[in-house]
Amino acid sequence: MLSKINICNIKINNISMQEAIERIELLFEKNEQAIVVTPNIDHIIKLQRDEEFRKIYGEASLVLCDGVPLIWASKFLGNPIKERINGTDLFVRLCKVASEKKYKLFFLGGRPGASLKASEILKYKHPDIQIAGVYSPPLGFENDKAENDKIIKLIKDANPDILFVGLGTPKQEKWIYKHKDEYQVPVSIGIGVSFELVSGMVKRAPIWMQRAGLEWLWRLMMEPKRLWKRYLVDDMKFFWLVLKQKMRK
Numbered sequence: 001m002l003s004k005i006n007i008c009n010i011k012i013n014n015i016s017m018q019e020a021i022e023r024i025e026l027l028f029e030k031n032e033q034a035i036v037v038t039p040n041i042d043h044i045i046k047l048q049r050d051e052e053f054r055k056i057y058g059e060a061s062l063v064l065c066d067g068v069p070l071i072w073a074s075k076f077l078g079n080p081i082k083e084r085i086n087g088t089d090l091f092v093r094l095c096k097v098a099s100e101k102k103y104k105l106f107f108l109g110g111r112p113g114a115s116l117k118a119s120e121i122l123k124y125k126h127p128d129i130q131i132a133g134v135y136s137p138p139l140g141f142e143n144d145k146a147e148n149d150k151i152i153k154l155i156k157d158a159n160p161d162i163l164f165v166g167l168g169t170p171k172q173e174k175w176i177y178k179h180k181d182e183y184q185v186p187v188s189i190g191i192g193v194s195f196e197l198v199s200g201m202v203k204r205a206p207i208w209m210q211r212a213g214l215e216w217l218w219r220l221m222m223e224p225k226r227l228w229k230r231y232l233v234d235d236m237k238f239f240w241l242v243l244k245q246k247m248r249k
Contacts, residue, residue, distance in 0.1 A: 004063075005079045007070060008044050008241045012063050016083045020064055021093060027061055027187050028103065028161055033180045035060045035173070036189040038087040040067035041216075041235045043169055048241070053170045056177045064090065068213030073242045077249070088194040088204070091164060092122075098162065099126035106133040106158050106185070108151065109166035110195030117199035133158035142175055155183040163188040166195045 002023075004011040015023065027034040037043070037060045047054050057063060064085040065071065074081040098105055107115040119131045133154055141147040155163060163185040165172040172190035180188055196202040204210075205218030220231050 005074050005077075005081050006245075007073050007077065008048065008238070008245060010039060010044055010047055010057060010063070012039060012065050012070070012074075012081065014079075014081050015064070015085075017085050017089070017093065019082075020062065020085050020090065021097060023062055024094065024162075024187055024189075025097070025101075029186075031186045032061075033184060034062075034187050035176055035180065036062040036064065036187060037173060038064045038066035038085065038090065038190065038192075039070065041069050041238045042230055044070070044241070045234050045237055046170055048237075050170060052174065056170075056173050059177075066090075068211075068215075069238065072213065073238075076242060077246055086210070087189075087191045088197050090189070091191045091194045092198065094162065094189075095122050095129060096126060099129035102128070102130060103161040104130045104132040104159065106135075106155055106160035106163045107131065107166075107195060108135055108137070108155070108163060109172065110136050110193075110199075111201060112136050114195040114199045114201050115166065117201070118195045121198060121200075132160045142171065148179065152179060152183045155185065161186055164191050164194070165189065166191050166193065168192060 003014040005014050024036060035056065037057060047057060065081045066085060066087045068084055071081055071084055095105065107119055109115060113136065115134045115136050119134050123129055123131065135151060135154055137147060137151060165176055165188060167175060169190065169192060176188045176190060193202055197204045202222060205215040209215055209218050216231050220227050
């Protein structure tokens, strides 16, 4: 049984990146339509008020810590999480493993052209990688039955072992949960903006900012109009929630 740490009533697996990779390989072997989620502060805040989202988290096979502030919170609460498992880093590492072990992959989501460009870059780095399909759906597709049927058919025809979905949170998790039994892929993972980061459409923060927990500030500088409310208003509530949890203990 994997150890879990409670942060703001969300239970997060206390494992390292390498352990996460190994666990995902086990999930693939079990072939149970597993869901892997990677919470950060934004997820934690949305989970406080979204019952459907919490249900998905409760049934996820792996809940992996994506966010240095969550590491800080775990230490403050007296139960340190081993390691941050950034969603983009996990995506890149799994693509490398997939190329070595011949797993088939499908990329769904991202801005127009992002997943295709990411696939080209990854194929250049890993010539043996098997990317069985790539598709960026139009805005609002989740409410279009014909479009969803088309996507499910694309995935089923490609028959991948791992499905990476980059639609933003909580849309990607909700779409996976709603349709996983239809497309029947062993492992589905929500990866947010990873296609854009790998493709270079969105520039990633320097390593020192990632390690210092300032990746959010870099993202805010890159896309201030889109992200200011998330980072400067909504996500600030996280620190109050952690303090209240500490006071209750």
